[in-house]
Amino acid sequence: MDKGNPRELWEYVLTQVELSISPANFNTWFRNSFIVKVGEDGVLYVGVPSQFFKDWYLKKFHSLLLKIVREISYEFRNIEYLIVKDEHRKPPKENKVVRGALELPLDEFYINKSDNLNPRYTFDTFVIGSFNNLAYSAAQAVLARPGITYNPLFVYGDTGRGKTHLIQAIGNQYKKNHPSQKVFYLTSEKFVVDYTDSVQAGTANRFKDKYRHYDLLIMDDIQFLSKKERSEEELFHLFNALHDTNKQIIFSSDRAPLAIPDIAERLKGRLASGMTIDIGEPDSESRMAIVQKKAAMHGIMLSDEVIEYLATSMSGSIRELEGMVNSIICHAQVKGSAPDIAEVRQSLRSFTRPQKNISVKNVVDKVAEFYGIDEESIYEKTRRREVVRPRQVIMYILREDFSISYPTIGTKLGGRDHTTVIHSCEKIKREIGVDSDLAKEIQNIRTLLV
Amino acid sequence: MHISIEKKKFGEAVHIVSRFAERKSTTLPALASVLIIAGDEGIKMRATNLETGIDLKIEGECATQGVVALPATLLQHIASSLTEEGIITLEHTGDIISLTSGTGKSSIKTVPYDDFPSIPFPENPKNRIVLPGVLLKNLFTSIASCASSSTVRPELASIYLSIEGGILTAVATDSFRLAEKKVPLSNKGTQGKFLIPAKNALDIAQALPDDDIIMSFDEHQCAFVSTSGMLVSRLTNAVYPDYRQIIPKESIVEAVVLRKDFENALKRTTIFSDTFQKVRISFDPKKNSISFFARNADIGEASETLGAHVSGSALDLSFNHRYLSAALALTSAESLSLTAAGIGRPLIIKGVGDTSLLYLVSPMNQ
Numbered sequence: 070m071d072k073g074n075p076r077e078l079w080e081y082v083l084t085q086v087e088l089s090i091s092p093a094n095f096n097t098w099f100r101n102s103f104i105v106k107v108g109e110d111g112v113l114y115v116g117v118p119s120q121f122f123k124d125w126y127l128k129k130f131h132s133l134l135l136k137i138v139r140e141i142s143y144e145f146r147n148i149e150y151l152i153v154k155d156e157h158r159k160p161p162k163e164n165k166v167v168r169g170a171l172e173l174p175l176d177e178f179y180i181n182k183s184d185n186l187n188p189r190y191t192f193d194t195f196v197i198g199s200f201n202n203l204a205y206s207a208a209q210a211v212l213a214r215p216g217i218t219y220n221p222l223f224v225y226g227d228t229g230r231g232k233t234h235l236i237q238a239i240g241n242q243y244k245k246n247h248p249s250q251k252v253f254y255l256t257s258e259k260f261v262v263d264y265t266d267s268v269q270a271g272t273a274n275r276f277k278d279k280y281r282h283y284d285l286l287i288m289d290d291i292q293f294l295s296k297k298e299r300s301e302e303e304l305f306h307l308f309n310a311l312h313d314t315n316k317q318i319i320f321s322s323d324r325a326p327l328a329i330p331d332i333a334e335r336l337k338g339r340l341a342s343g344m345t346i347d348i349g350e351p352d353s354e355s356r357m358a359i360v361q362k363k364a365a366m367h368g369i370m371l372s373d374e375v376i377e378y379l380a381t382s383m384s385g386s387i388r389e390l391e392g393m394v395n396s397i398i399c400h401a402q403v404k405g406s407a408p409d410i411a412e413v414r415q416s417l418r419s420f421t422r423p424q425k426n427i428s429v430k431n432v433v434d435k436v437a438e439f440y441g442i443d444e445e446s447i448y449e450k451t452r453r454r455e456v457v458r459p460r461q462v463i464m465y466i467l468r469e470d471f472s473i474s475y476p477t478i479g480t481k482l483g484g485r486d487h488t489t490v491i492h493s494c495e496k497i498k499r500e501i502g503v504d505s506d507l508a509k510e511i512q513n514i515r516t517l518l519v
Numbered sequence: 520m521h522i523s524i525e526k527k528k529f530g531e532a533v534h535i536v537s538r539f540a541e542r543k544s545t546t547l548p549a550l551a552s553v554l555i556i557a558g559d560e561g562i563k564m565r566a567t568n569l570e571t572g573i574d575l576k577i578e579g580e581c582a583t584q585g586v587v588a589l590p591a592t593l594l595q596h597i598a599s600s601l602t603e604e605g606i607i608t609l610e611h612t613g614d615i616i617s618l619t620s621g622t623g624k625s626s627i628k629t630v631p632y633d634d635f636p637s638i639p640f641p642e643n644p645k646n647r648i649v650l651p652g653v654l655l656k657n658l659f660t661s662i663a664s665c666a667s668s669s670t671v672r673p674e675l676a677s678i679y680l681s682i683e684g685g686i687l688t689a690v691a692t693d694s695f696r697l698a699e700k701k702v703p704l705s706n707k708g709t710q711g712k713f714l715i716p717a718k719n720a721l722d723i724a725q726a727l728p729d730d731d732i733i734m735s736f737d738e739h740q741c742a743f744v745s746t747s748g749m750l751v752s753r754l755t756n757a758v759y760p761d762y763r764q765i766i767p768k769e770s771i772v773e774a775v776v777l778r779k780d781f782e783n784a785l786k787r788t789t790i791f792s793d794t795f796q797k798v799r800i801s802f803d804p805k806k807n808s809i810s811f812f813a814r815n816a817d818i819g820e821a822s823e824t825l826g827a828h829v830s831g832s833a834l835d836l837s838f839n840h841r842y843l844s845a846a847l848a849l850t851s852a853e854s855l856s857l858t859a860a861g862i863g864r865p866l867i868i869k870g871v872g873d874t875s876l877l878y879l880v881s882p883m884n885q
Contacts, residue, residue, distance in 0.1 A: 094634060097546045097569070119753035120639040120740040121569045128637065152739045152756065402862045403771060403832075 072142055075104035078113075085137045086130070098125065105153065111146035113138060116153035123150045184244065185254040190237035196362050198355025201231060201348045208239050215243065215285060216315035219344030221308070225322045226348030229386020232321040235348070236287050239319060243285050250284040257293045261300045268299075277303075281310050284317070291322045291340070295331040305336050312339075328505065351387060356380035359387060363394045369401050374410050429467060429481040435517050436463050439510075448483035462511060464490050465497040470515065520585025520611035522557045524577055526601045526620060532564055532577045533598035535726045540591035541568040549634035552588040555609070557581045563748070565638065566591060571719045572638040573726060575748035587611050588632035597625070638751055641742055646711040647735035648682060650704055652727040652745060655734070658689050659724035661849050662700055666717035667693035674757035678720050681712035690762060691717060696842045696880040697762060697865075698849055713741060714755035723750050766879060767860035767867065772802045772831030774809050774857045775871060781855055782847055784823035788813045789840040791821040797883055798840040800866075802859065804829040809857070813840075834859055836866060837883040843868075846878045 072078060079102075087095050105116040115134075117123050126134075127150065138145040197205045210218045222239075224232050240252045255263075267276035280286065286307075294301055311318055322329060325347065326340035351359065357380040364371050371379075379393055400416050401407055408416070437444035440459045447460050460482065467473045467481075468490070475487040475494075482490075501508045524532075533553070541550035554565040562577045587609075597618065601607065607620040611629070618625045659678065667675035672694075679690040685707035690699045713736050723743060732745040736754065743750040785798070788811040792798055799812040809827045814820035836859060846855070852870025859866050868878040 093547045097550065119569065121567065121572070121636055121753070124639045125636050399861065402864070403834075 072144070073107065075107060078107070078138075078141070079104040081141070082134065082137050086133065089133060098122065098130070105151055107145075111144050113145050113148045114151055115148055116151050119152060123152055126150050184240065184252045186237055186240045186244070186252065188241060190234045191241050192238045194362070194366065195231070195234055195238055196355060196359045198351055198358060200351045200355055201235070204235055204346045204348050207344050207346050208235055211317060211319070212239060212242055212246065215247075215317040220312060220315070221318040221320055221340065221343040223320045223322070223326055223340055223343060223345040224348065225325055225345070227350070227386065228323060229388035230348040230351070231387055232348060233289055236289065236319050236321050240285065240287050243317075247284070251282060252285045252287070253280070253283045254287040254289070256289045257291045257300075257304075260288065260304065261294065261297050264300050264303055277307070280307050283311070285319070286311060286316065287319045289321050291320045292324060292329050295329055298333070301333050301336050305333065305339070308336070308339055318343075324509075325505075353380050356387075356390060359390060360394055363391055364398065367398045369398050369407055371397070371407055372409065375408065375413050378410055378413060429473070429478075432467060432471075432518065433463055433482075436466070436514055439514055439517060450483065461493040461497050462514065464493045466511070466514065466518070468494045469498075470518070520555075520557050520587055520609065520616075521582040522555075522562055522579055523582070523606050523608040524562065524579035526603070526605050526607050528578055529607050530598040530601050532575055533594050536564040536566045536573055536575055537591040537595045538722055538725060539566040539568060539571055539573040547634050548590075548630050549588060549632060549636075551591055552630045552632075552635070553591045553594055554586065554588045554632055554635050556586050557584050558586075559584075565635070567636060567638055569636065569753075570716065571722050571750070571752045573748065573750050574638055575726075576746075585611050586632055587616055588630040588635055589616065589627060590630060593627065638749075639740055640749070640751065641735050641737040641740045646682075646709055646737070647733055648687075648704060648706060648709045649731055649733050650687070651730065652732045652743075653729040654702055655732070655743070656724045656727045656729070658687075658700060658702060659720040662689050662691045662698050663717040663721045663724070664691075664848075665693065665696060665698040665845065666691040669693075673716070673755050674714060674759050676718070677714040677716050677755040677757075677759075679712065679714050679759045679762075683710050683712075690759075692762060692879075694881075695839070696845065696878065697765075698845075698879075699762075699877040700849070701875050711736065712759075714757060714759055715741060715752055716755055719752040723752060726750055765865065766877070767858075767864050770831065770858045770860050770867075772804065772829065772834050772859050774802055774827045774829045775854055776809060776825060776827040776857070778847065778853055778855050778870075780825040780827075782844075784811050784825050785840060785844055788821050788823050789844075791815050791818055792840055795883065796839045796841055797837050798843065799835055799837045800857075802829055802831070802834045802857075804831055804833060831859075834862070836862070838866070838880055839883060842880045846880070849878055850876045 082104075083099060086099060101118045102122070103116050105114040107113055115126070117126060131148065134148055135145075138148065195205070204224055207219055207222060207224075211220075211222050224235060226232055237254060240254050243250070244252050264273075264276060267273050288304075294304065308318065320340060326337050326345060329337065329340075357376050360371070360376050360379045364376075375397075379390070379397075396416060397408060397413060400412065433444055433447050436459050437447055440455070442455060442459060446453075446456045447463065449456075463482065464478050467478050468475070473481075475490045479485040479487045479490045497507070497511075501511065536553050540553060541547075543551075550568060552566070556563045556565065560576075562579045562581055564573075564575045564577060566573055601620060603621065605621055607618060610617045610619070614629050615626050616629055618627065662678060666678055670676050675693055677691075679688075681688045681690075682704070685704050687702050687704050688699060689702075690697065692698070727743060727750070728745050728747055730745065732743050735742050735744070739754055739756065741752055741754055788798055789796070791813040793813070793815045797813065801810045801812065803809065807827060807829050808824050809829060810822055810824040812820070812822040846868040850870030850873045852873040854871035856869045856871050857866060858869070863882065865879045865881045868880065870876055
C-alpha cells in the first residue's frame, strides 16, 4: 500500500473499519466517504456528505479511525472532516429522457469560481487570421512549455480584438492539459480591489500567499494599474516570486508595456521582458471567417453576399461585429429563415455610424480644443509647428471621415491650395502607420466628434 | 419510561415525524425508527434519514423519564388505527414497550438506540430570519415540483433561496422550465442564499407549523425552529447558475388570457398530444386570439381558440403541455400574461396582478 495515495490508503482503512463495526453501520456511514487529501503536516482530510456525518464521525468513529491510521504510520497526527461539494461525489449514472424540448441555456453562464475562467472561451471558438496569427502561435508555445518559452506573455491590442478570448483560452487549455495545476484569471482592477481590501482587513500577508501558489496567473487589462502605486509594487513582488519559480504569467493591455502611462519603470521593464505581441486590426478575410463562425455557432447559414457585406460594411471591433451577427440571428429566428442581403441592410441600419453633416468649423473647434491652441490660428498662414500638425489632422479627418473634396477643404481652411491639402492628408496617413501615439490621438478626436 | 399522550396529538406527531425516518431497509435499523425521549424538557420525538432531521415536542404527561426507539412504519400503522378520543400510555420495561389505549394493549420490541445519530444544528447561525411557517410551506410545495428529479446535477435538484433587501426569492428549474417566486419579509436586515434539496424541502414543508418560525442556515446545514420543535436539512453544496441571464429582456408578442379559458383549452387539447406531449400555441394579434393545437398521428388532432388581448406580431411556439399546466399551480391570479421573445426563446408566464411569480418555459424544437 502506498501511504501517499489517498485512494489506496482509504481502501485499507475501510477494510479495517469493516472488521470493527456492524455491516449496517458500515454501509450507512462509510459508503460515501473518501480521503480528500493528506496534508503535509500529517493531517488526514476525510470528505463526508453532510453535517450529520461530520458530527457522527467525530462522536463515534474518530478514535477508531485514528487508531487505524496510526498503525499504518506515526506520520498521521490527526484526522479532520470536511463536508465536500456535491459535484465531487460520484453522480449515479442515469439515462436522460429526451423530450424534444430545448433546454434553457443555463450551462453557458457558469463561471468557474476557483479560477474565474469562462469556459466559453476556448481555442475551438477562436478564429485565427493574419492579424492574430503571431499571438496564437505564441499562446501555443506558452502551452507547450509553460513558464519557460515566453514568460511573461504580454498581449496587447485595441478593445474588441479578442485579447480576453485568447488569454482565457490559454487558461482553459492549460487546465485541460494539467488538471492538477492551479490557474487563476483576474482583471487588474480586481487585483487592486483585492489588495486594498486585504490592507484594510490587515491580512496583507494572506494576500501575498494567495497569489503566489498559482501555476498560471492571467491578468487582464493591466493598463488600469496606472497610478495605483502600492498595487504596482505588490504586483512587482508577485511577478518576481512567480517568475523566479518558473510559473507562467500572462498579461493583457490595450497598449504596449512602454506606452502605459504612470506605471513604475521597473514594472514596465518586467512586463516587456518576455514576449510582447500585439493583435492588430482584423483584415476583411478574417472578419468574414469570424462572421461565418459566429453564425454557424448559432446554427444559421448566411449567404456569401451577406457575410461579405457584414465584414466590410463597417470597420468596428470584433465585439461590434458580434453584435451585428447576433442581431441578424435574432431576426432570422423570428422569420424562420436566413435573411437575404436587403433584409440585412435594413436590420443593420442602427449599427452603421450615421453620416453626419458636420460643419467644418465644428471640426476645427474640437481639434483646436484637443490640442489646446487658438482656433483662429488654424485659419492663419502661420507655419508654427504646434499649429501645423493640428491643421493637417483636421484636413485628414475632413477628408477621411466626411469625404469633403480637397479643394473645398483648402478654401474652408484659409484659402489653401488643394495640393497642400493632399500632401497633408497623405503625410498623416503615412505617419499613422508608424506612430501609434498619433493614431491614438486621432482615435480620441474621432470620439469627440461623435 | 412511563408517559401518557392524547391519542389525537400522538397520531399527528407520529404522522409528521415518521416521514423523516429512512424508508430503505438496508441501512441502520436506528435510522428507520422514531426516537421517543421523555426528559426534563418534556416528551420529544426524533427521526432522521441523514438528509433531513426532525425533533418535535409533544404535550403529554411524563411519569418516569427514559428513551426508546421504535420502528417508524409500525408506529405509523398503530397511529392510523387509533380512532376514538382518549389517552394512549407508553410504558417501557426491559426491551419491550407496552402501549395501552382504552381497552386494548400491545407490546412492541424496541430497537437499540445507541446507533441513533445526533441531529446537527447549524454551527454558527448568524444568518437567521423570522417568517411565518405557512409562507415557507406554500413556497416549498408550489415550487419544488419545478426542480429536476434527476440527481445528476445536484444544483438543479435543489431550490435556490436568496434573501436580499427584505425579499425572499425561491427559484427551481429542471433546465426545461424555471419558476421564480418572491415573497416579502418583515425584517429587512439579513442577507444570504442557499440551496436546499427539493426532496428535503417537500418533507420539511409537510412538517412546518403555520405560525412564526426561525429559519437559520450556515454553509452546510439549515434549520427551521418553532415553539413545537426543530427541523434540519442538509444543503446542496454547489453553484447555482446565474439564471437571470436566460430571462429574455425583450419581447415580440404579449398575450393576456383568462386563467379559466387557458386551463380548459389546454386540458382539452392535451388529450390529442403526441408522445412528446407537444402542444402548439399560436399568437394572433389581428384576431386578438391565441390558439392551441395538438396532433397525434394515432388518435387525431384538436385545436382550441380563445379570445385574448394580444399585442405584437404573430408567432407559433410548441411546448410540452405538462410544463404549461404546471404554471397554473403557481399562481392564483384570474388572468395570465404570456410573453414570447421569438422562435427558440423561452416563454414567460406571469399572473396578472401577481408580481411574485415568474415562470419561464423553454419551447420544443419546431
